[in-house]
Every structure is written in C-alpha cells, then in structure tokens.
Amino acid sequence: MSADGSRGGGQSHRGRGKGSGQRPRGGAGGQGTRRDGAQGRRSPQGSGQNKRPQPQAPRPDARSVALAVMTAVRERSAYANLALPAELRRARLDARDAALATELTYGTLRAQGLLDRIIALAASRSVDEIDPPVLDLVRLGAYQLLFTRIGAHAAVDTTVEAARTEGLGRAAGFVNAVLRKIAARTTEEWIDALREAVADPIARMAIGTAHPEWIARAFAESLGSAAGELPELLAADDARPRVHLAARPGAITGEELALVTGGREGRLSPYAVHLDSGDPGSLDAVREGMAAVQDEGSQLVALAAAGAPVLGKDGGRWLDLCAGPGGKAVLLGALAEIEGASLTAVEVSEHRAGLVREATNDLPVTVHTADGRKPGLEPGFDRVLLDAPCSGLGALRRRPEARWRKTAGDVPELVSLQRALLDSALDLVRPGGVVLYATCSPHLSETVSVVREAGRRADVESLDVQEVLAGICVEPIEGLGTGPWAQLWPHRHGTDAMFMAALRRLA
Template structure:
C-alpha cells in the first residue's frame, strides 16, 4: 500500500515480490493478496465512506493512518473477517507502526463504518444521485467518467454496462501464454494444472497462484499475458497482405515485451525476423531480455521517428494509452487516471500511427491496438488514419475467424466490425481494441 501511494508503484508488479520475500504460507499470501488488491480497487468508494464516517475529507488524514483505515474498512465491508478482529488488528497495526494516538482515531472511524454493511453505505452515497450511470459507478467503485467512457464505447449495447462494471470490479484469473514453438497450450495446462483458454490457441487460465513460481514461466516457455493481448499479436501475424510476406516485421512500441515475444516466436516459425522499438531505455532492456533467444532486434528510439528503413511487411502498434481496459489487473489505476490524460495520449497515438503507415510497405498491414475502449483512443484515431487515400481498413473479425461467431455464447461474437473491441464481461479478457489498416500504395 505504501509503495503504491509513495512511489506510484503497480501493485500487480510489487506485491508478488513482497509476498515471496515475506515467505508467507499459501493461506496467508492469499489473504494478503485479497486485502491489498481489494482495498486498492475499492479505494475511491472506501474514501467516500471514510469521509462520511470521520466527518473529514480523506486529504486531511495522515496517509499512513488512512492506509490502515482503508484496509480495515475493506475487511469490514467486503470480507468475512469479523468486525471485532478487523478493528482490533487495525488499531494494533497503528500502535506497532508508531503512529502515536492515531489508534484511537482508527478505532472510532472503523467502529462507525461497522455499523452499516456495504450495501447500506452505497445507498447512503447514492442519496440524491439520480443519474443511472453515476449510481452504477458508485456501486461498482469506478470513477464516474470511466463508467461513462465504457457506456459510450458499448453504444447500442450500453444496457450491458452493469455487467461490464461488475466484471471490471472482479479479480481476474491469471492468463498464461504458451510460447509458440516451445510448448502447446495443452501441454502448458497439464504442467501448470490450468485449463486452456477459449479464444487464443496459446492461452491457459489459472484461478490463482503466483505464476512466477511456475517452471514453465521461469524457463521461458510461457509468460503471463492476458488472452486479449495474445489475440492482438495473433491478428498482427495473421492479417492478409497484398503480395508475399517477406518476413520483415515491426513492433513499434514494444515495451515491456509480452507481444514482442509472441510475435518474435511466430516470426521465427515463419522464417522471419522482428524489429522492436521502445523509447524507454529500461523497457527496451526488458524487451531484449524477454526475446533474447528469438530473431528479434530491439532499438531504443522514439516510435514517431525511429530512424528505420521503411518497407516492413507487418507493423504492430500497441499504442501507449490510458489503460482503462486493464483496470481489473491494475486495481489502483482507476483512481490515478483523469480525463485530462486523454488528449495528450490521443495526440501521441495519432503520431505513432502516422509513423507506422510510413514504415509499412505498400500491401503491408498495420495492426493498431490499445488496452482501452475509450472512443477517443480507438475508433477516433483509426477513422482519422483511414481517411488517407492509400489506406484500406480490414475486418479484424475475419482475421480472427477461427475464434469468431458466438464467443462466450453470445451471438454478437466479436462485434459488428471492422475493428474488434474485447470486453471482460463478454470475452473474459481485458478490454483490448484492435484495428487493421493495409497500405494500398
């Protein structure tokens, strides 16, 4: 909690290492994981409840004390831990942390919170709120602007918003990607005790556990990767070209390297090579390490002007974005993002896509993707690029035809096209967007 608050660390990257360092048994590690992720995911809702219960804004509460109250409130409202135990352990934590007389304040606030259950507190917060989206946002611990962005992207299917918000608020399964050419999904499922995914032919799902301890992951035969991200790499590798595939592929924003591994492995099978570009030196090093035994060359450069010779057959642009599609995997992120983040990102996405279209050869394909369903970052960017007279929009549903149809039992499958927007509640993946653009001349 302190690392997330003080250093803007990502819990999903920091917590597993901390748990291994603490050498907790499986039961205690599972509880610590649930309390940490759950508290961070519900932080905005908890803060509003704490404000009501303490009669003071959370900004006026000392941050270490606020961390303890949030953890205690989450236990009271969202777990089966008894009220007495939740309050007492929080007060004791304040004492052992040397927070002075803060224990009395922690005790008073948590006892007031314990007087109502979660549903009652949500209804208290909804009092006077009539807008249905705002009411849903409160009940599912989402900032209102994000709930509205989801509703806008759902469009005619906006009636699914409650289902989407609920899925986005649930703890996701661990998704593994079997490395093409190294191990099959069937084999990976057998050695990990997981089960094969429904969409990607390389996906395996685990209900829980630390994937970093798995032999297949440690040996590089598999990696942690959402099934939706796997589909992005597959679409980039499968998109139909005009003319032969010369095997010269490009990942224009490659860090931290998950899709580069998948693309590099697929390129190796096809006898091709992959060039990776990453502007951050640290992330570029991560890509080099992840792809060290694959036909991948990584350049530390700005994708808007990477200094590469044009003529690539395939270009993947997994553009830097708001990350709204992966909030369930980064529980703290929903409270860090603001609407003010979007315009600068959209400008960068457009510039990167212009660069990708310059680097791809005539007849080659650019696969544009974001881990965000926000229309400004997805459809808006693609439609602007498609206005060029040398660009043809391909139907991603046809590229992924073998996973199309009634995905997840739904007749809408992968949507109306020509692009694809994946959803946690429909597909069990992060909310990945992908569009395919072929340069005609």
C-alpha cells in the same frame, strides 16, 4: 498529525524514534550505547553482560504486507502488481497468509474511491484532511469490514494494533472510532447512503462498483447501443481476474501447457491457459521460458498482427513499434521464427527496451531504443504491430490502483501521441502490408476516433479484423462490435478490454 488522525504541521510519525515524541531506545544519547557510570564513557555495543537486548521488529503478516504495498503505491507511484510479489518474497508468508495479503492489497486499492466516500461519511470530514498513513490504515480496515468475511472485532482490533506497530499510536483512537462507525452498517447500506445524493444513473452504478464516474461514462459510450450491459461490465471489471498464461509457439502447445500446469485451455487464443489461482512465477514452464503471463486478449492482438492478410509475398520484415515491456514481442517473435521471418522491436524507454531484449534474447528479434514517431528505420515492413500507449482503462481489473490515478484530462495528450505513432506505422509499412493498431482501452477517443482519422489517408484501407480473428480463435467469437474493428470486453470474452483494427497500406 493531530491525535485524531488529521493532517498537522508536526513531524512525521512513521516509525518510532525521531519525530515520534517517544524517548529513543538505547539510552539518553539514542545511539544504541550506554554511559559507563561516573566516567561517562560510552561502552561499545555488545560489550558484555550489561548489554540490553534489542527489541525485534514484529514478524510480517498479511496486513503489514498489504500496508507496505499501499504505502509504496501512494508514496512512490509503485505498481501494485510489481510491489506485492516483492513484499511477499520478503515476508515469506505461508500460502494462506499470502492469499490474504493479495486479497487485502488488490481489494483495498481497487475499492479505494468507494472506501474514501464511506470513510468521509463516517469520519465527518474529507479524506484530504486525514494524514495519508492513517488513511491507508483506515482504508485497509474498512475493506476488511465491508468486503471480506473477517469478523468486525478482528478487523477493528488488528487495524488499531497496526496503528501502534506503524508508529501511529496517537491516531489509534481515531482509527478505532471510524472503523466502529463503519462496522455499524452493511456494505449495501453504505452504498445506498452514498447513492441517495446522486441522481444520474451512471454515477450511481459507478459508486456501487468502485469506478470513477468518468470511466463508467466512457465505458457506456463505447458500448453504444449495448449500454444496458454497463452494470455487468462494471461488475466484471471490478472482479478479480484469472491468471492467463501464453504458451510460447514452437516451445509448447496450449494443450501441453494446460496439462503441466493443471490449468484450462482458453477458448479464444490457441496458446492461452487459464489458472484460477497460484503463483505463476513458480511454474516450471514459466521459469524455463516456455510460457509467460499474458492476458488472452493481448495474445489475440499479436496473433492478428501475424495473421492479417498482406498483398503480395510476405518478405519476413515485421515490426513491433511500441514493444515494451515485451509480452507481445515474445509471441510475435516466436511466430516470426516459425515463419522464417524476423522482428524489429522499438521501445522509447531504455529500461523497457532492456526488458524486451531479455525476453526475446533467443528469438529473431532486434531491439532498438528509439521514439516510434521517428525511429530512423528503413521503411518497407510487411507487418507492423502498434500496441499504442493508452489510458489502460481496459486493464483496470489487473492494475487495481490505476483507476484512481487517471483522469479524463489524461486522454487528449495520449490521443495526440497515438495519432502520430499510427502515421509513423503507416509510413513504415510497405504497400500491401498491414498495420495492426491496438490499445488496452475501449475509450472511443483512443480507438475508433484514431483509426477513422488514419483512414482518411488516401493510401490506407481498413480490413475487417473480425474476419482475421475468426480464423484464429479456437471457438467462434461474437460481441466484438459493428466492425471492421474489434472490441473485446471482460464481461463478454473474459479478457481485458482490448481494441484492435487492421489497416492496409495501398500503393
């Protein structure tokens, strides 16, 4: 990396010492010992009054926590919603600094594509030419300048100081120059400058709401005749979501959970409670297994799988074909226990299967590690939930880094997998039984296309899942699309963009 922050052929400058161009601490040998006069012997560490005090690492603060998570996301493809809590526990920040760290982390990752466009203009170079650790710093500083009320002077100075703390001191001048140039314009002025070069209206909306253009276009296609709602949808998808809790059926009611947590009951799922802020992991109800963090839309998927009408008696054989990491399996397993049924859960990943076992260990749930396309199970299930692997475009607001990781090229392979899994689910369900197909994506290729393909089978009929939801939801639910399937939306329903369809196997 050169002194201006660009990529170079030299060694890494992460941390002081090796490869940093600085003399190692602890003497000429750099081993933390000292030479003992004319004898040239090394004295052991801590050998008396001549020992030099070792410098202490800077105490973690909100910005260093955010930077650590950004580094983990970039270098190890970590998930921010998992990496951030671990960093917060390690840093032991107070509530105010923890809230700031959360805002900086999720906000910077969510706006990354927009920030990169602005940085490229301000730096007069592509972000691909900037050393990744330096780029992370500039992104963090730019987010503070453009999307928080942190003063420009503080945002620039703390970011430049962070460059030195992180062993990137040679890039401090570059970081300072770029951030000061960004600070010279408002957020609206930068967005207007970016939009000047774009004529397509969807592409212009995508820029202003920090979405890749292909995702904004997929949303517009799914909205269909309601595509005029796209600006509202993109804005809702870019906003920080509330925490949704799911009360465990048979353990606590939604009303009771709202009372003990200080939250508000949901208006769709009878088990949903909404929290404006706070750490849900610290709640007694969550620690004791009476509740879990789960989007209200995901709760409706499990409830619909348990409530869709089957022909003939429900024999109590239920199946969750793609169960990991276990959120829906817990809700479905608790409902099965109430109904005297049992749930078989299948998960292809051994690690995720272990999570399902842990989450459902006191419920009538049996977990198998197997490929859902050929799970080796005896057919004849009354109900099958297929929450299929998908692009996850419907949960981007909860996974801020995901929108910049995915490409349109990821979708065809997922569609092929979804079709194979749905065929397997329909083979496993008994005649008269129901398969509930769901994705956390509104992409038409992953939703309507897959269901219509399955509906061509002679032994399959579609049920109106909107009627099923009408009998479940606390309040009347509208805006689910033309049916017989249902599409939830953040801007209409306050949930992730979950899609669900119900298919009944014929004799």
